[in-house]
Amino acid sequence: MMRSCYIVDDDDATRASLQTLVAARFDIVVQGFISGDAFLGRVADLDPGVVLLDYSMPGRNGIEVVKLLTDQYPQMVPVMLTGKGSTLAAVEAMKAGALDFLEKPYDPEALFSVIEAAFDRAGEIVQAAEKARNAAERLARLSPQESNVLRGLIAGKRNKIIAYELGLSPRTVEIYRANLMAKLDVHSLSEALRIAYAGGWLDAARAGFT
Numbered sequence: 324m325m326r327s328c329y330i331v332d333d334d335d336a337t338r339a340s341l342q343t344l345v346a347a348r349f350d351i352v353v354q355g356f357i358s359g360d361a362f363l364g365r366v367a368d369l370d371p372g373v374v375l376l377d378y379s380m381p382g383r384n385g386i387e388v389v390k391l392l393t394d395q396y397p398q399m400v401p402v403m404l405t406g407k408g409s410t411l412a413a414v415e416a417m418k419a420g421a422l423d424f425l426e427k428p429y430d431p432e433a434l435f436s437v438i439e440a441a442f443d444r445a446g447e448i449v450q451a452a453e454k455a456r457n458a459a460e461r462l463a464r465l466s467p468q469e470s471n472v473l474r475g476l477i478a479g480k481r482n483k484i485i486a487y488e489l490g491l492s493p494r495t496v497e498i499y500r501a502n503l504m505a506k507l508d509v510h511s512l513s514e515a516l517r518i519a520y521a522g523g524w525l526d527a528a529r530a531g532f533t
Contacts, residue, residue: 326351326442327372331362331388332404333380337427341375348435359388371398371449373441378405378412386412386419393420398448400441404429458522461507469503472496476512477519 328351332338338355346353352370356362360382362374374392378385389401403416403424413424422444423437465473468489475485486496509515519525 325370326445327370328353328438329356329362329369329372329374329376329399330354331356331359331374331376331380331385333358333377337377344431344434345375345438348431349438359383359385363388363391366392366396366399369399371445372400373438373445374399374401375404375438376401378403378416386415389416389419389421398445398452400445400448402437402441454521455523458518461518462522462524464506465503466499469499469506472499473503473515473519474524476500477516477524 326349328345328349330338330341330345330353332341332355335357338357342353342355345351352372354369356365358380359376362376363383374388376385376388383391385403385405389403392399392401401416401421403413403421405412405416405424405426413426416424422441425434425437462470462473468491471489472485475488480488482493482496482500485491486493489496491499504510504512504515507515507518509518
């Protein structure tokens with residue numbers, strides 16, 4: 324998939340300059356948006372990527388956009404562009420979830436470095452999401468009792484304890500354990516636990532059996 328960069332700034336000259344600068348340096352798709360609202364209206368249909376956005380814009384400001392991206396579109400990695408000396412805005416942006424911030428006027432090399440770091444982060448997020456989807460698909464193959472046995476194993480319980488809590492015999496737990504390993508397509512407990520963690524089962528296991 325081609326890497327994508329989205330520039331969100333209501334100033335036409337700034338937006339055009341950034342698009343030209345970024346496109347000349349990177350082999351990527353660059354798109355511009357005149358406001359945070361315009362970008363958010365399209366974001367659900369856009370490929371994952373890096374978002375360079377101005378702090379001060381009509382409608383939702385940069386901080387509000389960053390918060391929405393962090394909460395709903397983690398595949399988008401925001402970088403805030405602020406006016407010189409806007410320290411409080413920069414700190415607020417980082418707290419909201421921005422990877423970094425740059426003061427205007429920014430040094431091109433500093434901009435390129437931040438964009439590269441943001442692309443690295445975007446790649447990590449996409450990989451993690453794919454890993455989580457794969458894990459969820461595997462975990463969905465398990466029967467309710469197989470799921471309960473796996474949650475017991477996540478909690479560090481021995482077969483006998485799991486059997487007692489589920490009202491099963493230790494031998495039946497062993498069978499469920501073998502079945503779940505086969506369905507998850509793993510050969511060791513550590514592999515099964517890694518899939519469970521990737522699928523978000525850690526907290527559920529701590530809460531007990533379902």
